[in-house]
Amino acid sequence: MAGRTISFPKGDGSLAHNNRDFIANNVCPERTGWNKTYIRESIADAYEKCFGKAVREYNAGQKRGDRKIVNYVKKIENSDNGENVFYENIVQLGTKYDTPVVDENGNLTEAAKEAIELLDEYVRSFQERNPNLYLFNCVLHLDEATPHLHIDYIPVADGYKKGMKTRNSISKALQQMGFEKGKGRYDNEVIDWEARERDYLMDLCRERGIEVEIKGDKRDNLTLPEYKAAMQKVECLETEAEMLDSWNEALEKQNDDLAQRTSELVAQAQEMEAHNNELVLQAQELAEQIEKAEEKEKAAKEILAKHDLRAETFKTISKEVNTETKKLKSAAVPITNLFGGEEYVKLKKSDWNTMLDAFGKAVSRNHLLEKYEKKIAGLEKRIASLTDQVEKLKRFVASRGLGEAFVEFVKSLAPKTMKQKIKDAKVDADEYNRQRRNQQALPEKKRWQQEL
Known part of the structure; x- marks a missing residue:
């Protein structure tokens, strides 16, 4: 017959269960009165005594x-x-x-009596x-299947x-x-x-002639030093396993x-591609805007050059007026006023008509000059605005790093020369x-294959 086991595991530390403040399913309430309490002290009182x-x-x-x-x-x-506030062993x-x-x-067994006597001596x-x-x-506890002790203790150092x-x-x-540091x-x-506690329990069993085996101690047949050495290896392996897990x-x-x-990089690449496409569209729009602005600027300059009366034209008009004025002055004969006062001038009728005609021309030219001056001022403002817009567009292109690409793009928009058109037409022809010769050669090739 195999020996009885000695169990010495750690407990959950449920004082309410130990003291039967509640009855669990594995408890026989009819035998709860058989239980024996050796000591029952509150944690607060125990801590007051100890600390x-x-x-x-x-x-x-x-x-x-x-x-x-x-x-x-x-x-x-x-x-x-x-x-822990306290520790427990069963x-x-x-x-x-x-x-x-x-x-x-329902009577107490002899084996239970032996266990009760042994556990009693252990506790005392x-x-x-x-x-x-x-x-x-x-x-x-005697109200469960097997007699056992719950010992709850507080370590005091x-x-x-x-x-x-x-x-x-x-x-x-x-x-x-007296135990060595771990x-x-x-x-x-x-x-x-x-x-040591298990060994003490085994000694109590031997004194009573009870054959036992250890339970709750995974040493198998190893001695304590051998068990410690084996567990150290296990601990090293567990440490390595934890490192590998980490x-x-x-x-x-x-x-x-x-x-x-x-x-994230894929998303950024897609975003950059979309941004590049947007920049290409912006470049196309900018090219069109710059082209329109340059055309407007060119037209405005042509108009200004055509109607530039402030320089050469104005000089010519002034010269002509001065010449005619000198002629009229030389033709006029001053007459003294017999009654005093301002002198009179005597002119021929033809000279008078000439003077009136010159005066009319001068007035008309003055009106025309004023009109052109206003138009020139408006054109100058328009040219300044267009020039500023072109500069802004150029700065925007440069800030986006599209300078070279934009230049190439603008070049591609330039109309082809007649020489280039002839060259492209020749390539197309x-x-x-070549395609026509290939199509004509296919039936002939099929005929040769059939003859072969």
Whole structure:
């Protein structure tokens, strides 16, 4: 017959379940009265006993109120160092198959009695064996399938030089109980302590002649040093696996970033292509506008040159008027006024008519000059506006980097010379004759193939 198992796993730490503040589905309420409570103390009272003095001493030395500890339990709950408010282990001998609490008649079995006696001795020596683990709640359950203990304890470590002198620290508490400082996940104080507690339970079983095997300890047939060495290798492999996972995540993220960047570049390329197409259209419009502006400027200059009366024409008119004026002056004979006053001038009728004609021409020319002056002023404004528009268009083309492309585009709009037209017509004619010869050669080729 195989030996009974010793189980020493970590518990969930549900004090309400342990103390039967509620009844779970796996509990037999009729046997709840059989349970045995060794100690039941509130967490607040337990913390006051363990850390109350240390908290008060620490607060007394603080000048700033925000550094004082109001509730040490809450401080541990919110700690980032991984501490628990308390810890729990479940201690069990056997299973429901070899150590049931009751038999088919509802009576306590002999195997259960052996387990109860062993667990009772284990609990009563727990605090002496573990002085730095304050046992504040401990219950023996007999209302489930197999007898088992829930032991709930608070680690208490002292001797700190800074901050609180006494604190909640499972690793420090176990070190002060003689366990070596941990080196990793599978080689630490907690594992060593649990191994010692299992060994103690095995000793209790041997004293009673109970054959046992370990459960809740995955060492198989390895010794503790061998188990630690194996677990260190496992830890290294797990670390490597975590690194590989991290690298894989980084690569996946990099791939996602590259895919997103590629998508962005494609979108940018499409946007640039659309922008280039828009610039081509703008260039065409600008070419047309510049061409129209240059044509208007050229026409305006031609009109101005044609009607430029302010220079040569005006000089000619002035010269002619001066010549005629001199003739009239020489033809006029002054006559003295017998009654005094302003002199008179005597003219021949023909000279008088000539003078009137010259005067009429002068008046007409003055009116014509005024008319042309207004028209010239308007043309000058128009030319200035067109010139400014052309310059703006040229600056716009240059700012968009379309200078050379725009020049080539404008050249392509220029009308072909007669020589170029003749050359293009010759190329078209040669292509037409070549296609015609090929078409004529096809029937002849088919005839040869049929004869062969």
